[in-house]
Amino acid sequence: MSQSDVKFITRFIPPDHISSITFSDADTKRLDEIHLFLSTFDIRRFNGLKSLSFGQTNAQSRQQLTILSKIIDQHNLFPLRLSNLDYLVEHIFRPVQHVLKYIAIRICTYYQYRNILHSLPNLQTFQIEYCDNNDNDETVRSSATDRTYHQLKSLIIYNCQLPIEYLRLFLLLTPALVNLKLISPRKVYGPVFDGSFWEQFIQIRLTKLNKFEFFFVYPIQRNLPVHSVDSIIATFRTPFWINDKHWFATCDHVVKTSQIILYTKPICMNDCEILVRCETLPMNSVCRLIKHRTNESGDIIATENLTVLDLTGYPIGEQGAQDLADVLLNDVTLNTLNLQETHIGDSGLEQLTYALQNNTTLTTLHIGNNEIGTVGTQYLAVALRNNLTLLALHLPLNQIMNEALHYLTNGLQYNT
Template structure:
C-alpha cells in the first residue's frame, strides 16, 4: 500500500488494524485527527519511508498537536524521508487564554528547521478556505480575516461567500492578491447585497476588470441600511492593482453620488485615464462622506486633473488625494495650485516623487501655495 486516507482515526485505533499498514506506505491523509499524538506515533511507527503526511485537526484544548517543536523532533527522528507535511490545526481561543497564546504557538514554526530546511510556507488554497468557511459559520467572535495572497480561486471564494451570508461578526475582510478575477467578485457581490456588518473590504490584485467592477458597484448600491437611504455599512473599499479602466470607473459614479458611509476608496495601479477621472469627478461633486481617494500609478494627465479640480470646488469632504506617479505635467500642477488657494478644506495632496515634482515646478515657473 502506497497511499492511505483516513477519515475516522478513532476507528483505525479501536479496530487494532495497525498491522495491516505496510512499511511501503508513502502517503497518508487523516481528515479527522482527534486523538493524541501518542497514537499517531503508533500508527506511523512501521512507516519510516512516508513522504507525504496531511493532518486536519479541530481541537478543544491546546495540546501537543500545536507544538512546532514536537513536530520538528518527530519528523527528524521518525519520518526522515518526509518531503511534504500539510496540516490544519484549529482551536477556538477562549476568554481566559493569554493574549500571547497565538504568538507562542507560531514561534516554534519560525525555527530554521521549518523556514530553511523544509522551506515551510502557508498557502490556504481552495481546500483550506473550505475549513475557514466552516469555522466562520459557527464562530461568533472573529471580526478580522486576512487571507491575502493564498492562491484562492473563484471556487474557494464561493465557499467563503456562502459562509459570510449568515455571519454577523466579521467587520474586515482582506482577500487581496488571490487573482480570482471577475468570477470571484460575483460571489463577493452577492454577499454585499445582504451583509450589514462588513465595514472594510480589500480586493487588491485580483485581476478585476470591467465586469467585476460592475458587479461590485451594483451590490454596493443595494447594500443599504433600510432606515438610511443609500447608506451601506462599508467605509473602506480597496480595488487597487487590478485591471480597471475608464469603463469600469464609470460604474463607480452612482456609488459616489449616493453612498453615505464610504470614507476611503483605493484605486491606485489600474488603467484609469482622463475620461475615467471625469466619471469619478462627476460622482465626487456632491459626495459628503469620502475623505480619501488614491489614484497613484494611473496614467492620468492634465485633463484628468482639470476634472478633479472642478469637482473639488464643490466637494467639501475630501481631505486626502493621491495622484503620485501619474502623467501630470506643468499645466495640471498650475490647475491644482489654483484650487489650493481657494479650497477651504485642509487637503493632503500627494503628487509625485520629489524629483519629478521639482522638475514640474521648474517648467511651470514660480508657483506660490498659500497654505493656511
C-alpha cells in the first residue's frame, strides 16, 4: 500500500469515524505499512477510537509503539488487545489511572498478570490466550502478597498450563470475579477434575462468582490410579453445583484416544468420536455410550447410541474397562463388544464381569489377547453363573490354563 493509497482511503473514511485500529508487523511488508500509517496521520485525529489492537511487534517498531502508548492516556479506550507483553507492559502500562476496562493478550505469566492488575484500576475483563509459569518460582512466591484487585469481574484463559498452585495464586488476586472461563489441558489427573476442590475454593475465595465455564482434559496413562468418569462426575453432583449454582458438568472418556474430558460446554469434538459420557443432570446422570456426528464447523448435530463397539487394538486398559462397565450396568442397546488386545488384564475384566451380571442386552463379547489369567477367569466364571443373555464368548491368546478352564466349566454349568 502506497502513501497515495492511504490518503485516498482517508478521503472516504475520516479518522474521527474510525473506532478500531489493529497494528501487526508479522512481516516486513506489514512493518512498512505501519511506518507509512504513522507518518501520514496525526494519531490524535482519531477521536472516536475505542479499540486498539497490537499484534506481533518487533524492535524496529518500538519507537512508534511508544508514541502509540500515549493514545491510551488520551483516549477513552475500552478494549485493548496485545500480544508482545514483555515489551508493552513496560512501555504502555505505566502506573497511571487508565480507564481501560477490557484487555486481551496472547501470553501472560503470573508476574505480568499481577502488574497489569496493579496498573489498570478500572479493568473489568481480562482475556488470555496462553498462560504458563515462566516466572521464577522464588519470584512468584516473594511477590505473592495479601494484595488483591477487586476491579476485575471477568477472567478468560483459553490455554492454561499453570500447575494448580500457580492457578490458585492467579485466582486469589481477584476475589471479586463474577465470570470465570478456563480451558486447561493437563498432563495427569489432578485437583482441577475434583468438584470438591472447586466447591471449597469458590465458597471461600470467589464468593461472588456467578458463572463458571471450564474445559479440562488429560490423557489416560497406564500404571496410574484409575479415575472413572462416574467417580469424577460424582464430585460435581453436590447441592452446591446443582441447586445453588446451577452449574452442570459433563465428563467424557474419549475411548479411542484415551482422554478424559471434563467440561460445562463442549468446545470441539472430532466427527464420529466414541464417548463414554456421564453428566450431572439430576434426571440423566448414568453413564452412556454414544457416538457424535459433527458438521463442517465442528458443532455437534447428532448423537447415536451404539449396538456394536469394536475397540480391537486400542489400549484402553483398566480405566477403559471400568468406564465400559459403568455403561453396561444401564445400557439397553449394545449387543456386541470387541475388546481384543486392549490391555484390560485381570483387573479390567473384574470390572466388566461385575456389570455383566446385571446386563441383559450384550450377546457377544471378544476379550482375546488381554493377558487374562486364572484370577480374571474366576471373575468371569461368577458372571457366567448369573448372565443368561451372553451367547458368544471369545477368549483366544490369553493365559488360561487347566485351573482357569475348571473355573469356566463350573460357571457354564449354570449358564442355561
